[in-house]
Amino acid sequence: MAAIAAAAASLSTLNLSRTSVILPRCHLRRAITSSLSSATTELGAKFAAPAPKPKSKSHKPSPREDSEPYIPWTVNDDESGAVTLKTTPSERFLRAVANESTQRKKKKEDRGSGGKDKPRVPTAEPKYSKAARRFYNERFREPPQRLAKVLAAAGVASRRSSEELIFQGKVTVNGSVCNTPQTRVDPAKDIIYVNGGRLAKKLPPKVYFALNKPKGYICSAGEKETKSALSLLDDFMKTWTKRNPGTPKPRLFTVGRLDVNTTGLIIVTNDGEFANQISHPSSNLSKEYIASISGAVSKRQLIAISEGAVVEGVHCTPDLVELLSRQPDIPRARLRIVVHEGRNHEVRELVKNAGLQMHSLKRVRIGAFRLPTDLG
Incomplete structure (x- = not known):
């Protein structure tokens, strides 16, 4: 019945009149089947989109609902005494509340401990006894x-x-x-x-240096036109603060002096008493020099040196005068002269008084301290 109804519907859609040609039965079946297939495709089920829900009106809270309740505070001005109306309490009131809360906490702690004092932490004993x-x-x-x-x-x-x-x-x-x-x-x-x-409370420590003074250096500080033997220790003094934090730099000076043309051992320190013991003539500390002489040295000249000479108004006599043996790498004659007074230019005056011409002079020993071999 459904097929017949569908066929009738398809025929009605074709609008066949009576004057139309009647097709054979096979053609009719073909037409019915084709119309049925087209009808089934046209009758495909489609669902409409759901109707939109009506938008609910959002509830806008009133400004008074969100904001905190307004509490007026009357504040007295400490200077003028005028009363003003503010939205926040005064600082004095806030401090009083904070102090009250801290006092309450302390009372609770005291009640919890039973009112007994806490045991004191024992202090560390002194490092050294009295x-x-x-x-x-x-x-x-x-x-x-x-x-x-x-x-x-x-x-x-x-x-x-x-x-x-x-x-x-x-x-x-x-x-x-x-x-x-x-x-x-x-x-x-x-x-x-x-x-x-x-002035620093802590004085710098005592330091002592042995220098091999080169030729052309002087033993006094403060003269900018010439080189000072103290400048040889500039690298050491630059790193003093890094190596000794909190300790002031020592003020260095030379013990005694060597003239600008004399080389050899010189002591540098900041110990004044030690320097006075070494340099003062009354200490009788022996000092040894090696003098290079231009020309030959006779026995008579050696005797003249050993007899001494007047230096700075005082007759000075050396402790020892010795002619050193010749060496192949040293062409000039050398004298070893030991003195104990250490007056200014004493060795040069002794050699000059003997009629000799000095080529170079080097100090190699002060007391029991001899110039190290690695310093020349």
Whole structure:
């Protein structure tokens, strides 16, 4: 029945009139089947899109619902005393609330501990006992020293220049001007100012250097037109702060002097007492020199040197005069001369007084210390 109804529908769609040609049965079947297939394709099921839901109106909260409730605060001005209306409390009120909260916490802690004090943490015992510190102070700690000596040891200036600074009133000790270089002071306890600058409490340590002074260098500092033997230690002094943090630089000076043409051993230190013991003639410390002579040296000339000569108004006699043996690599004659007074140009005056011409002079020993072979 469904097929017949579909065929009738297809025929109606063809709009066949009575004058139309009637097709045979086979053609009719073919037409019906073709119309059925086309009808099934046209009758495909399609679902319409769901209808959109009506948009719900969003609820906009009123500004009063989101914002915090407005609480007015009356604040008194501390200076003028005027009363103003503000939205926040005063700082004094906030501090009072904070203090009250901290006091409550403390009371709770005290109640929890039963009102008993907490046990104290034991402090560390001193590193050294009183007896050990007293022994060190009596045996090894330096006693108070003269003010001029302390300034020189701290590197302010030489001892004579330090005395001049004291006489000029440029040095104060514990807030008072000191005009006496002999005043005993302790840098670790006394407050010392020089030209408005505070003197370090810790003095630099004692240092000692042995230099092989080349020719052309002088032994005094402060002269810019010539080379100083102290400039040979510039590299060492530049790294002093890095190697000794917190310790002031030592003020170095040479022990005694060698003239610009004399080479050899020279001691550099910042220990004034040690330098005085070595350089002063009363110490009788022997010093050995090697003198190269131009020309031959006779026995008579050796005797003349050993008899001595007048140097700076004082007759100086050498301890030893010896003619060294010839060496193939050294063409000139050499004399070994040992003196103990160490006056200025003493060896040169002895050689000159004997009628000899000196080519070069080198100091190789001071006391028991001899110039190391690796220094030439």
